[in-house]
Amino acid sequence: MNIDIQRLNRHLANAQPSATYRIMDRVAERRAQGAKIISLCAGEPDFDTPRHIRDAAIEAIEQGHTRYTQVAGVRSLREAVAAKFRRENGLDVTWQDTLICNGGKQVIYNAFAATLNEGDQVIVPAPYWVSYPEMVQLCAGQARIVTCDIDTGFKLTPAALADAITPQTRWLILNSPSNPTGAVYSRDELRALAEVLLTHPHVLILADDIYEHLIFDDQAFHTLAQVEPRLAARTLTMNGVSKAYAMTGWRIGFATGPRWLLEAMEKLQGQQTSGASSVSQQAALAALKGPKDFVRQSRAAFQRRRDLMVALLNDIPGLECVSPAGAFYAFASCAGLIGRTSAGGRVLHSDEEVAHALLDEADVAVVHGSAFGLGPYLRIAYALDDVSLRKACEAIGAFCTRLR
Template identity: 85%
Template sequence: MTTDIQRLNQRLASAQPSATYRIIDRVAERRAQGAKIISLCAGEPDFDTPGHVREAAIEAIVNGHTRYTQVAGVRSLREAVAAKFRRENGLDVTWQDTLVCNGGKQVIYNALAATLNEEDQVIIPAPYWVSYPEMVQLCGGEARIVTCEANTGFKLTAAALAEAITPRTRWLILNSPSNPTGAVYSREELQALAEVLLANPHVLILADDIYEHLIFDDQTFFTLAQVEPGLAARTLTMNGVSKAYAMTGWRIGFATGPRWLLEAMEKLQGQQTSGASSISQQAALAALEGPKDFIHESRAVFQSRRDLMVELLNSTPGLECVSPAGAFYAFASCSGLIGRTSPGGRVLHTDEDVAHALLDEADVAVVHGSAFGLGPYIRIAYALDDASLHKACEAIKTFCSHLR
């Protein structure tokens, strides 16, 4: 029986832990038991942070950049962030229009916590990153999920957006390239969404562009405020260094948007965590101002891995996978496996059953698509070397070939 002293905040009590981290915890348990697990579930590049960035961090320590910074970030980094948004995204902003946070996740949470009140709704296209609905719920809002099936490329259409908007709609969250599907919105698709948003001036937009530089086949990346400047006054454009520069552990995210919103987010952050790590900020500055060779090289590697994964998955009985346009995830339909029985005797009623059976019986860790709002799918992160990817796919294929 739970005692009164153990009573939790009601919003937290009803929130769900991250499905991704639950799988990661299971991987750790299996490895502790001696199993050799190939993990395809973590959403981070497998490359080392570029050398000049690491050197900048060491230099920052040696030079004494080890004290508190301004809550919104040091001015030099904010100037570099503004320059990045001008150079790469065509946004007319200055350093005063930016905010630096402890990772991209904090950018999103700060924005929602600063603006949501009871009964406010947030439109979230599904499949979605697992944290979006939980953040909305923790901040007192209501997630309004709009399912985007494979026939739309897993992307939100203008018609679906128009139907989802209500007088209670506060935000639309748009992630491109997408986690978990790798879907990328074209200029034309964004313009169609923009027309709907222009007709609904009460809706704020959060553009999560964290995978911006992981876009394949020589496509051009566009963000919503770039395509429709008329929306800039109510769009928060979020990015960071974690994916593009293999800096997930450095915890630096940043954003640009209307100053009233940034000021509210800064106030919240000042009472929550204060500024980001001073050393990480210096490293992020080196990343944004330094050479960009790493981005081009890693993108080419990820595109090659994508091609490999799509080919191997589509040759596996019961799996189907469209080729993702960006990020480093394959979102494969496993509908052909549902209802069958694994070699170990597990009946695969759901995609979650598939994910757990693959971990327990094939020693391969993936995340079930229903955790991202759409099943039956599995999300496979191909942020591993080719040899490991080949080995994992062979194990998946053997598992699927022996289903009853």
């Protein structure tokens, strides 16, 4: 009997691996061969986790916080998360309205896995974080991509939202500040989107606020359920400690939203990973309850790096870059490079070709914008020291001036 034992789940078979991690794998391969690569592809701060947070984790180990926790997280952390949402976002929630997950990515995946069925649609404004459409696909849904180009500041407009909603729409994703563009929605822009959503009560909203504290030029941060409380009953507000506190490897994300949804996500997580790391939860507790000097200092550093990178990139022939309002990514148009040939003989037919050529010939790693749903752009993470950023831009500039 011929049995096909290699048959995969059809949703997984149709999904694509993360473009960011594919580039990171290539960087690792090149470095293993001895190449000195400047990597501007990873979405993580280059700072060490603050000392008081690391100390709290060490103390947690010494005190025996090394066992299973409740699936939804330890109560002390959930109380701190609820206090954060009340204090910083004006959301009227208690610890019972929260959920702790193994990173922000699990929050999003659990929400989709708990609610999507065949034929359900998720509105995904593009440019988007690479994992959004793949998560939707893995959970049997359909990503409805709405292109938001530079003319709208890479942001979804009320008219585009209204046109995208159908009876099959289950979710809308709003990511502010945005990965990959750094775009930030103002209060008025969120209110205008809210007016559309109020007329479509079947649509849930995912507010991905993971870059909340990396917002520049003294702008105020706003989240949808805060701007329009009438939408709170169908909004999942997601956040975490990874970006604000340089804790990407600690894997702690959290959310607040309607209890029926949080309970469903908790049930799923209980059969999937159970609770997040007990030690990481204690570290996250220290982050949320401790001093916030690091948050202010890192934001100032990233704003300075943003200004440096935008200026340097705009001096490179063939690249154009608007100044991002938040996060730590420059989203630079490389339209001026398309169709040209590199010194190594590679014809640059696309932004993906540009990214590969930069890695192979200039020893600089970036991610192609088409992986985020909009090309020809390059997503360039400026989460490195100033010297490395200058060297990277010098290498990119030299690469571009040699094109023919």
